[in-house]
Amino acid sequence: MVKKLSILDKAELAMKKAIRKVVAEHKKSGKPLMVWENGRVKKLIFNK
Helix, strand or coil: CCCCCCCCHHHHHHHHHHHHHHHHHHHHHCCCEEEEEECEEEEECCCC
């Protein structure tokens, strides 16, 4: 039997998909990505 996803589960899946897309785009273009980590802004740099 397949479990129906709640609206919260669907929202979480959509957010994770969007994050994967953004990270992939930044890796492809070589542009840095700013993230929030431990209460501070962190710059992630991807080598092309």
